[in-house]
Amino acid sequence: MKFRRSGRLVDMTNYLLEHPQHLVSLSYFADRYDSAKSSISEDLTIIKQAFEQQGIGTLLTVAGAAGGVRYIPHIGSQEAKVFIENLCEQIAKPERLLPGGYLYLTDILGNPKLVNQIGKLYASVYGDREIDVVMTVATKGIPLAYAVANYLNVPVVIVRRDSKVTEGSTVSINYVSGSTKRIQTMVLAKRSLQEGSKVLIIDDFMKAGGTINGMISILEEFNAKVAGIGVLVESENTEERLVDEYISLIKLTCVDVKEKQIQVDLGNYFHFLKDIKEIKNQVDEELEE
Amino acid sequence: MKFRRSGRLVDMTNYLLEHPQHLVSLSYFADRYDSAKSSISEDLTIIKQAFEQQGIGTLLTVAGAAGGVRYIPHIGSQEAKVFIENLCEQIAKPERLLPGGYLYLTDILGNPKLVNQIGKLYASVYGDREIDVVMTVATKGIPLAYAVANYLNVPVVIVRRDSKVTEGSTVSINYVSGSTKRIQTMVLAKRSLQEGSKVLIIDDFMKAGGTINGMISILEEFNAKVAGIGVLVESENTEERLVDEYISLIKLTCVDVKEKQIQVDLGNYFHFLKDIKEIKNQVDEELEE
Numbered sequence: 001m002k003f004r005r006s007g008r009l010v011d012m013t014n015y016l017l018e019h020p021q022h023l024v025s026l027s028y029f030a031d032r033y034d035s036a037k038s039s040i041s042e043d044l045t046i047i048k049q050a051f052e053q054q055g056i057g058t059l060l061t062v063a064g065a066a067g068g069v070r071y072i073p074h075i076g077s078q079e080a081k082v083f084i085e086n087l088c089e090q091i092a093k094p095e096r097l098l099p100g101g102y103l104y105l106t107d108i109l110g111n112p113k114l115v116n117q118i119g120k121l122y123a124s125v126y127g128d129r130e131i132d133v134v135m136t137v138a139t140k141g142i143p144l145a146y147a148v149a150n151y152l153n154v155p156v157v158i159v160r161r162d163s164k165v166t167e168g169s170t171v172s173i174n175y176v177s178g179s180t181k182r183i184q185t186m187v188l189a190k191r192s193l194q195e196g197s198k199v200l201i202i203d204d205f206m207k208a209g210g211t212i213n214g215m216i217s218i219l220e221e222f223n224a225k226v227a228g229i230g231v232l233v234e235s236e237n238t239e240e241r242l243v244d245e246y247i248s249l250i251k252l253t254c255v256d257v258k259e260k261q262i263q264v265d266l267g268n269y270f271h272f273l274k275d276i277k278e279i280k281n282q283v284d285e286e287l288e289e
Numbered sequence: 290m291k292f293r294r295s296g297r298l299v300d301m302t303n304y305l306l307e308h309p310q311h312l313v314s315l316s317y318f319a320d321r322y323d324s325a326k327s328s329i330s331e332d333l334t335i336i337k338q339a340f341e342q343q344g345i346g347t348l349l350t351v352a353g354a355a356g357g358v359r360y361i362p363h364i365g366s367q368e369a370k371v372f373i374e375n376l377c378e379q380i381a382k383p384e385r386l387l388p389g390g391y392l393y394l395t396d397i398l399g400n401p402k403l404v405n406q407i408g409k410l411y412a413s414v415y416g417d418r419e420i421d422v423v424m425t426v427a428t429k430g431i432p433l434a435y436a437v438a439n440y441l442n443v444p445v446v447i448v449r450r451d452s453k454v455t456e457g458s459t460v461s462i463n464y465v466s467g468s469t470k471r472i473q474t475m476v477l478a479k480r481s482l483q484e485g486s487k488v489l490i491i492d493d494f495m496k497a498g499g500t501i502n503g504m505i506s507i508l509e510e511f512n513a514k515v516a517g518i519g520v521l522v523e524s525e526n527t528e529e530r531l532v533d534e535y536i537s538l539i540k541l542t543c544v545d546v547k548e549k550q551i552q553v554d555l556g557n558y559f560h561f562l563k564d565i566k567e568i569k570n571q572v573d574e575e576l577e578e
Binding site: 005006007009010011013014017018046047049050051053054056098102103104105106107110111112113115116138139140142143146149150153155156157158160164166167168189191192205 | 294295296298299300302303306307335336338339340342343345387391392393394395396399400401402404405427428429431432435438439442444445446447449453455456457478480481494
């Protein structure tokens, strides 16, 4: 059926938002709405403008026969700052303090809206890297991993502490926990990860980095590569960090269990967040090569 | 800044999609776009039409001073049927069969797009019930629970098999597994669920229903109520089902481990999926009362 522009704009917006990082051909939209490609092009210009103006992301257009349009989710640095500062405030509440200097984050990680926004923040810094799959370890990191994966349009793989009958055959490794120095086990279903995959590791909390190091070790068993490491909260006062390159949203600078005080700061996220224009230029260069 | 209609339509569509089940006042949009309420009303009519026509959902308008507009995600029965039948086909592949008659579902549950769509299917049947929180048990049900919760605009609570230091104090119960008859434990952080909550239980797989029964028992400890039970796959050939009312997308009718054969059928989902018009009438009646 024939669509008017206004109806097309609503449906195209929904379609693009539901298919981040997909390359959608203009013909697809032209057929979907029984409209001329020139009209579709004009629609896309309007959507692109609104997306950029409102901090939703941008549209990249790829010319040529195999071309089309791709929605790149992206958050502006101002909006990211407001969001992370707000999160810092919530996390610094002393009632979050648990024995051992851990933090109660269950309520934050249980809020789909916050989790989605964190996913979008990570997708904004990892969107221009080649990533085949997002990996996390059960249980707390799972919602974050799905939120990121959704914006990056890739699947999720979950490492477990124990093997389950519903996973089929598995690969397991032992690793040393960074803070407790105890030997622990990690298990990943054989079928769940392809050899040579480029993997983005996501987790909720990093102390010394033992758990993330464990995930890196299990990736080696699959000849897979680390494409990036993102953590929601990093704890600063650790003797030695086992992981070098990672991106954190929040840094725990001081935890005083006795005095029930928590001090937090912005993580290193903003060193990595690019301007939307930079991303566009970079993609243009890649296309020209 | 002032927006033209086309830009408003794009941004409002994004805003509504990001805030399902929220009541958004017309003044909010009027301020956001520095536009007259009459223009906003016209925009909403266009969006509503496109949402209904394209099977995205609908907009409910609530009149009066405390009024506004609410986006109700909803899937049409035809689209739901195509999706579930496609899922059935994928699930019936013999290579999914694992020892004990279990099914390998990790790839399906690892696909954020499929998981979101399953979430929307459940939101379409549970959207008109009073639900405060979605509950699941670690690990497999977690992505499904978040997808549903996201569309219902409520938080997620995760029951575990073991207590963790990062959860604070917990309530634990013992229950009997339906199929193996073994005694197992379930644990829920005290802080994570409020007394008297109305809870939608979501899980990926139900055999005899022991796990779900365990979740119901733990809800009793919190004086919480079951508002609904949704499972992705139910297994039919169980001696006695421990759970009465539930909604399943897919029913496993026959599993022959020896011959490596799986037979699946549509679950009871379609007995519960209402037409979007029914939902609108129901809401109208509730508003009139």
